[in-house]
Amino acid sequence: MDADTIIETVNLTKKYNQYEAVSNLNLKVKEGEIFGFLGPNGAGKTTTLLMLLGLSQPSGGSVKICGLDPLRKAKEVKRIVGYLPENVGFYEDLDAVQSLEYVASLNGIQKNKTEEKINELLELVGLVQDAHKKVGAFSRGMKQRLGIAEVLIKEPSILFLDELTLGLDPEGALRLIDLIHSLNQDKKITVLLCSHNLHQVQRISNRVGIMINGKMVAEGTITSLAKEKFGVGEKEYSLEEIYMEYFQEV
Amino acid sequence: MSGLFAVFKKELCDHFSSYRFVILFALIAMVSFITSYMAGIHMKENLEALAKTRFPFLMLFSSPGALFSMIQFVAFFGPLIGLILGFDSINRERAQGTLVKLVSQPIYRDAVINGKFLAGVATISVLLTSIVLVISGFGLALVGVVPGIEEIWRLLVYLLISIFYISFWLGISILFSIFFKGIATSALASVALWIFLSFFISLGAEVAANAVAPADSQNQTKPEIIVKNMRIKETVSLISPMVLYSKATEIIIDPMRKTTGSIIMMGPMEELLSSRFQNPLTLGQSMIVVFPHMTALIAITLICFAISYLVFLKQEIRT
Ligand SMILES: Nc1ncnc2c1ncn2[C@@H]1O[C@H](COP(=O)(O)OP(=O)(O)OP(=O)(O)O)[C@@H](O)[C@H]1O
Ligand SMILES: [Mg+2]
Numbered sequence: 001m002d003a004d005t006i007i008e009t010v011n012l013t014k015k016y017n018q019y020e021a022v023s024n025l026n027l028k029v030k031e032g033e034i035f036g037f038l039g040p041n042g043a044g045k046t047t048t049l050l051m052l053l054g055l056s057q058p059s060g061g062s063v064k065i066c067g068l069d070p071l072r073k074a075k076e077v078k079r080i081v082g083y084l085p086e087n088v089g090f091y092e093d094l095d096a097v098q099s100l101e102y103v104a105s106l107n108g109i110q111k112n113k114t115e116e117k118i119n120e121l122l123e124l125v126g127l128v129q130d131a132h133k134k135v136g137a138f139s140r141g142m143k144q145r146l147g148i149a150e151v152l153i154k155e156p157s158i159l160f161l162d163e164l165t166l167g168l169d170p171e172g173a174l175r176l177i178d179l180i181h182s183l184n185q186d187k188k189i190t191v192l193l194c195s196h197n198l199h200q201v202q203r204i205s206n207r208v209g210i211m212i213n214g215k216m217v218a219e220g221t222i223t224s225l226a227k228e229k230f231g232v233g234e235k236e237y238s239l240e241e242i243y244m245e246y247f248q249e250v
Numbered sequence: 251m252s253g254l255f256a257v258f259k260k261e262l263c264d265h266f267s268s269y270r271f272v273i274l275f276a277l278i279a280m281v282s283f284i285t286s287y288m289a290g291i292h293m294k295e296n297l298e299a300l301a302k303t304r305f306p307f308l309m310l311f312s313s314p315g316a317l318f319s320m321i322q323f324v325a326f327f328g329p330l331i332g333l334i335l336g337f338d339s340i341n342r343e344r345a346q347g348t349l350v351k352l353v354s355q356p357i358y359r360d361a362v363i364n365g366k367f368l369a370g371v372a373t374i375s376v377l378l379t380s381i382v383l384v385i386s387g388f389g390l391a392l393v394g395v396v397p398g399i400e401e402i403w404r405l406l407v408y409l410l411i412s413i414f415y416i417s418f419w420l421g422i423s424i425l426f427s428i429f430f431k432g433i434a435t436s437a438l439a440s441v442a443l444w445i446f447l448s449f450f451i452s453l454g455a456e457v458a459a460n461a462v463a464p465a466d467s468q469n470q471t472k473p474e475i476i477v478k479n480m481r482i483k484e485t486v487s488l489i490s491p492m493v494l495y496s497k498a499t500e501i502i503i504d505p506m507r508k509t510t511g512s513i514i515m516m517g518p519m520e521e522l523l524s525s526r527f528q529n530p531l532t533l534g535q536s537m538i539v540v541f542p543h544m545t546a547l548i549a550i551t552l553i554c555f556a557i558s559y560l561v562f563l564k565q566e567i568r569t
Contacts, residue, residue, distance in 0.1 A: 046568070053354055056566040079356040087569065089347020105256035106355040150351070 006031040006158060006190050007052065011061035014047050014214075021047045023214045024061065034184050034191040036205035038198070038243060044214040045194045046086060049160050052192075053083055065158065079107075082156035086163040086194075088147040092136030096127055096146055099135055100153060107154045121149040125179070141172045148179070159183075162194045173197070177204055202239040210243060212250045218242075253357025257365025258372075265335065265373045274334060278381055281327075285320050286385040289313045290392035305505060305530070307397040308404060310389040311382075312503045320385060321503060324378075324412050325496045329448065331377065332419030333440040335370045340427040340562070341436055347569045359563050363424060363555075370420045375413050382409055400505075403533050408502050411540070414547050415495040419444070421554040428562045448492040455486035491547060498543040505530035 007029035014022040022044040029035045039045050050056035052063055054070030054077060063070055070077040090099060097118055104114045122128045125145040130138070135146065144164065151159065161180065165173035181204040183189050195201050201208060202222060209219040218225055226237040229245045265271050289310050311320040318326070340362075343349035353359055382405060389395055397405070423440045430436040459465075459482040463475050487493045531539070 050566065050568065055350065055353060055568075057564065075356045075358065078354055081354075083350075083354045085347070085350045085354075085569070087347050088351060089343075089569070091348060092346070102256065102260055103351075103355065105259070106253055106352070106357055108252040108356070154356070 002028075002030075004031045005029070006066055007192065008064045009048075009052070009061060012048070012051060012058055012063060013060035014044070014051060014056065015059040020214050022051070025211075025214075025216055027209065027216065027219075029190060029192060031190055032184070032188050033207060034181070034193060034205040036201035036208035036239075037192055037194045037211065038196075038201065038208055038239075039211035040247065043211045045211060046162055048211070049083065049162055049192070049194065053077065053081060053160065079154065080156055081158045081160060082151035082154060083160040084147050084151050084162060084164065086166065088143070090135040090138075090143060090146065093134060095132045095134050096122065096138075096149075097131050099146060100149060103150045104153050109153065117153060118149075121152055124152070125149045126175075141168050144168060144176065148176070152183075157189060159189055159191045160194075161191060164193065164195065165197055165200060173200065180204065198239040198243055208239065210246050212247065217250065218246050253355070254361040254365050254368075257352075257357070257362055258369050261339075261366050261369030262372055265369060270334060271373065274331060275377060275380075278331070278377060279384060281323060282320060282381045282384050283388070285318065285323055286310055286388040287392070288317070289319065290388060293393050293395075305398075305401055305404075306393070306395045307386075307389060307401045308503050308505075310385055310393075310395075311405075311408070312500070320381075321408070321496070321499045324415075325492050325499070326448065328412060328416045328495075329419040329444050329492070331374060332370070332416040332421075333423045333437075333444060335373060336366070336420045336423035336427060337437045337440050338427055338433045339366045339370075339424050341431055341433050342427075344431065344567070344569055345433065350567050350569055353567050360559055363428075363558055363562060367417075367420060367424060367555075370424075371413065371417050374416045374420065375409075378409055378412050378416070400533060404502055404505070404536075407533070407537065408499055411495065411498050411502065411544065411547075414544070414551070415491065418491055418547060418551040418554065421551050421558070425554055425558045425561070428558055428565070447490045451490035452487050452493070455483045458486050459483040488546075491550065494543045494546055498540040498547075501531075501536050501540045505533075505536060 005028050007027065009025050009027045012022060012025040012027070013020065025044075025048060027048075037045050037048075047056065051058045052065065052070060054063075054074050057071065065077045066080060068077050091102070094102065100118045100121065101114060104117065109117065119128075122131050125148050127142065127145055127149065130142060135143065138146065148164075159180070164180070165176055168176065177200045180191060180193070184191055184204070193201060193205060205222075207219070207221050208225070210217050210225075218228070220228075222237075222239055222242065225242050225246075229242055230237055292313055293306065293309060313319055314322065340349065343352060352362055386397065386405070389397075419440075422443060423436070426436040426439045426443075427433075430439060459479045462482055463478040465476045465479040
């Protein structure tokens with residue numbers, strides 16, 4: 001394992017009965033990078049994330065997060081990884097501050113530090129005005145921003161973001177993407193970003209992986225993938241063109 | 251530990267601020283009001299006889315009044331309190347998508363179950379304690395009986411056994427909420443099990459006893475057969491937590507009772523004992539008599555927990 005590899009899987013496999021949702025995945029994510037995790041619906045992205053976090057038991061292979069096995073060292077891994085699931089839910093009768101307080105208490109954050117932290121985070125995600133509104137009355141975008149705040153309260157060094165911008169308006173989505181980018185730049189948080197929005201991924205990620213039918217068919221920087229598919233040339237290819245090329249191949 | 255406490259606190263707040271709790275409380279308050287009133291009236295009418303009993307205060311709980319006594323009520327409907335508090339504890343979180351968030355925090359997964367269970371137990375304790383207080387207050391006001399020290403101790407033990415009993419059902423409903431993804435399904439399954447264990451077992455016990463040792467009241471059946479019949483019936487019905495609980499609480503509330511079995515089933519030593527000593531049992535003695543029942547109740551609760559852990563710790567949690 002290289003010194004700067006923070007997430008590593010070896011032959012990671014997940015079978016549901018006979019169906020292989022993820023097969024022999026060898027993934028390496030370096031510390032401090034934003035890794036775009038792409039693939040069509042049902043490719044196995046969410047399944048992979050669940051196994052990385054120990055929420056699902058692999059049928060084969062192994063996972064190391066910062067050198068730790070997420071099944072054996074569940075608590076330690078969950079202390080450093082923040083996971084925002086694709087359809088994150090909330091306790092609808094709590095307000096934003098109460099929701100954050102609950103997550104803080106689950107993370108064992110001391111009471112006297114909680115308030116300051118919450119104010120900071122609400123500022124960061126732009127929910128100061130809605131701090132005491134019930135989450136049940138939040139719009140999709142507000143919920144997503146609250147979800148980010150909840151994930152950040154434990155000060156993670158790795159973020160798993162599944163469909164972060166799903167259902168958000170273009171401007172809101174862009175603001176969220178830029179927020180993630182600045183977190184990556186300022187706090188050196190490693191980000192694993194699952195998304196179908198290739199423009200957004202292209203905008204912020206250093207490397208991407210394309211998963212189709214449980215197999216990683218391509219992995220590398222966008223330029224290197226373009227080179228592999230289209231050869232060397234003057235033209236700059238968009239991630240979308242590259243993706244479609246890989247997709248048609250399978 | 252902090253994770254357990256955080257879940258516990260949140261769940262407790264949820265319980266106490268829910269309509270479910272308010273309705274449950276109102277219902278139970280109403281029923282205990284009626285039963286204690288009936289029992290009180292009943293006792294007043296029979297004050298003559300009462301003068302001879304040593305523990306009039308406990309009769310408020312054990313005398314049936316019009317319909318049923320307080321302890322019968324808790325034995326029958328107490329399980330519903332446990333079921334109502336727990337039947338959606340895990341699968342509701344799953345349905346609203348908060349379970350995955352909960353288990354991706356740095357807490358042990360069992361802290362989720364334990365926190366929810368303990369919050370339920372705390373709620374049950376508050377509910378039951380207030381019922382007992384209501385009835386006691388009523389007893390004081392209505393029939394003017396004052397509890398003695400021993401009666402208070404007995405009530406406390408009764409309270410404790412009842413909390414264990416209802417907590418068992420809470421454990422069952424939490425297990426079902428882990429097992430079944432649908433909230434309606436887990437509710438139905440818990441109620442079905444409740445009906446089965448509380449009502450069908452006693453029927454089944456009767457059938458089993460009659461099959462093995464047919465006792466016919468018309469024909470002169472040999473006494474051994476009748477004893478065998480009774481013995482089978484009582485043993486089989488001990489499968490039901492309700493029977494376990496009823497037997498245990500009857501002993502605790504009524505110091506004159508010395509065995510959980512029926513008269514016919516007494517062994518020779520027991521018979522000797524009950525004929526020699528007409529005095530009531532001390533609390534310690536009563537507790538020795540019910541000790542096996544208590545152990546059985548706690549044991550089935552623990553088994554239920556063990557299954558919950560096994561299922562939940564291995565489960566894939568997507569939402
Ligand atoms: N509990 C399950 N039982 C059986 N198959 C499952 C289960 N969960 C997921 N799958 C299958 O595993 C495959 C991968 O699912 P996964 O959710 O990882 O896809 P995804 O890449 O996240 O897709 P999307 O982009 O739509 O979110 C799918 O084909 C799905 O049907
Ligand atoms: Mg997915």
